[in-house]
Amino acid sequence: MATKETVLSEDRDADSASVSVPAVETYGANKSPGSVKGIFAWFDANDGPLERRVIMKLDFFILSYAFLAFWVMYIDRGMLTNAYISGLKEDLGFDGNELVQLNSIFQAGYCASMIPATLFLTKYPAQYIIPTSILGWGIFTILCFRANSFGELAAYRLCIALLQGPYFCSVHYILGSWYRRDELVRRAGVFYVSSGVGTMTTGLLAARIYASLDGALGHVGWRWMYVIAASMTFPIAIWGYFSLPGTPRDGKHWFFTEEEFGLAKERMSLQGRSNPKGGLISRATFKRFLGRWHFWLLVPWNIQWLLGYLSMVSGGPTLWLRSIPEYSTVQVNNYTAVAPSLGIVFIFAFSWIVDNGGRKAIVPLIAFACGIHFIAKFAWIAYDSTSFGYKWFATAVNYIEVSLSPINYSVANLACSADAEERAFVISSMLAFSTAFSAWVGILAFPTVEAPRFSKSYIMEAVLQVTYVAWTVLIVWFLGREDKKKEEKKAAEIQSAE
Template identity: 75%
Template sequence: MASKEQVIVAAQEADDSSGNNGSNPNQPTTYGANRNPSSDKRFFAWFDANDGPLERRTITKLDFFILSYAFIGFWVLYIDRGLLTNAYISGMREDLGLFGNELVSLSSIYSAGYCISMIPATLFLTRFPAQYVIPTTILGWGVFTILCFRAQSYGELAGYRFCIALLQGPYFCSIHYILGSWYRKDELVRRAGVFYVSSSVGTMTTGLLAARIYQSLHGALGYPGWRWMYLVASCITFPIAIWGFFSLPGTPRDGKRWFFTEEEFGIAQERMALQGRSNPKGFTLSKATLKRFLGRWHFWVLVPWNIQWLMGYLSMATGGPTLWLRAQPQYSTVQVNNFTAISPSIGIVLIMTFSWVVDKKGRNAILPVIAVACGIHFVSKFAWILYDTTSFEYKWFATAINYIEVSLSPINYSVANLACAGDAEERAFVVSSMLALSTAFNSWVSFVAFPTVQAPRFFRGYVMEAVFQITYVGWTAFIVWFSNRQDKKEAERKESDIGDAAGEKSG
């Protein structure tokens, strides 16, 4: 084994040989990307202390064009997706005769469509430019949101919801794939947090927007307020889709966009090369590809982890707390729609806090953050499990804090992005599989755990959620331990390789 001094010298020589010192014209051009991110992680600093001016300018452009579009696109997705519950409590239930389990059925139909398209569409991005694929899907779901305006029956509405889900399925995983294509590991979780804040803003906006539309447009031109909700949402969707064709950077493999100079695009590519982040070679369905995807630990460990996470907050997806608010006779329809904005408002603070702490403190912060969030969420579940004996205030606390586990999303998907950094196609597959298979569970578990006719008690569902708080924390502890072990082995292997190379050179 080489000494520490030999390892350092060999590493420095390897760095020097990869740069363009002018003596070898065949060497690739280097642009001065930060090779050694600072160990001094100032908590409120946005850039690393060792990032140069060109790199900071490049990061700023990436932040603006990726995060702004990711944020606004997911915001409108959550509006189009989340209007179902608000429409249901605003007259759609009576107009379409949805007096049984139709609400949970519509949620399950949406989940089925959402998970079907997720994996193939995300892998699609390894062959085709994301800046064209993603805006096209947004245009598509905007069309079907308009059609919800005219739905006359449960079956018709279910068909439109399924098509919306098919077209919305690619968005979340595709954005995470794009984030993982541009950002270093010390930058990624914060950006994922900024992106995911849009889900809270979208959920919050949905309630406030629904309340305002119901107040202002209920009965206008002979249409009830819930129909106007879908029409207004679609009018927001189309301009955002069109903007994406011009502003979304896609991935480095897709080529330079108009807002990058050659130097900025070069340093962006260099940053990812230094992270070991590879460009996709283009997905092809073959036995070798499936063996590559399923032969590593990433799929088998990260997918079950994500399923436990999603099952732990399934009541939010099925409208559990909203149906409790609707059951309170002292609240009007407008008030209930407004109150649905409280939980996601708290979620905005939680998302940014959790993601920022993990980005700054590293992997060792993951388990404490998740344990604290799940501990609070676990306690809140007993407001519903012991429904007949808990106070009104306790139930309100559980309703308000309901977003706390959802707020861990940037951590889950960033862990997957970093674990699969060296294989772009596997990264797309694992990230999309995490959400697709979790959503597949959602499509049938919600029937068993949260049938609408049991609202607002849902005893079985809330017991299930409490159990998953415990298993999710335990699985997180295993992932952190296993990842640290894998990194230690990889570091020892690299040190050995560098030491052997230095010994050969000195010999």
């Protein structure tokens, strides 16, 4: 049992000087996480038994739910491309750019709900909002089973997108509300691995459903894909009402003792991580958000990152696989699992390296990933003169840039750690603006009728590998400058107190 002691605490407003507040109890949280951590170490050497128990509970209840829900989210979202190549195209009479249009409609709805829904989370309990949105998108996923026209399917996809919009950003906001700087990136990596597992599962699941259920009860295989996907979604949504802890502001959940919950809050206080103020979002609030560098640099950074792998979102490599006459529909669905399978390895490796190496590891790692992706793009740029093996290499490593996601959003979580509302706003803005760009750029860059070449579009992606790395250097420089200012301010406060 940890010993409690009374100390003087500081309550720092996001934009004002620190002021003293009444004495509070502390629970023995680790005040000095080590700067060096073993690559496979899950805890810091200075974490006590109680703190390790708290971390394990957070990991189990947050990461397990975040992982499972994101997994089914990717299945529900990604089933369209597999359904398209499994008979949907012919059954609904698609003979033009309907696939890319459906993707753009989804992206428009997806980005529209992100910012307001994530800010909504700073006022209301996440453990109720997130599972309810999952139930909603599960309902519209199963309705895709009955779609008989482009307009009907587009309407269902739009509703799925609006309900899925809050999820990703909200989970990153929750992670940033419970974990220290030295813990955050690898937890974000564990969460994001589920996107690779979901994408991989989608292909394998679609192949199995098509092989086993095509024609069952008079329904073609692609319709059964939506039934199976939705049936996986509903139980996971319901479990969230009991297991998801929300944020420390939302109060103690049933699986925490009072002491454990107190220590969890103390950990964030030591990190300078603030709870939301709970007031109305006003013009002054947005002025505060936009008055710092975070929004203006992190949002363009994320746009370059997402557009750099837009071909994957638009189904470019999958359409190349489908164009090979020797591959059957079942084989193509199975082969779509190759890139996300490698992506799982990339995500784990990248997250662990940055958590272990800190800020100095960010630029070299991103440069390495983008360098591989840059080389891969030339398999498509010079489509007619590159080998079959080179194209397969480009298809296989297509997930490498996507795997940098935990780094991008963890950087935003840490940069905005002193202001909870800004943190929610910047994280959601990063994905919302990126998705908004991909919605219209995708239509222009990857018209389905040009499949599988898209040569000019792959040139765009190659250029973006370079600009994304250059922008990363700028971001890391600003992070270093901000950390230096904080250290100087802290040293001045200590000197004046003496």
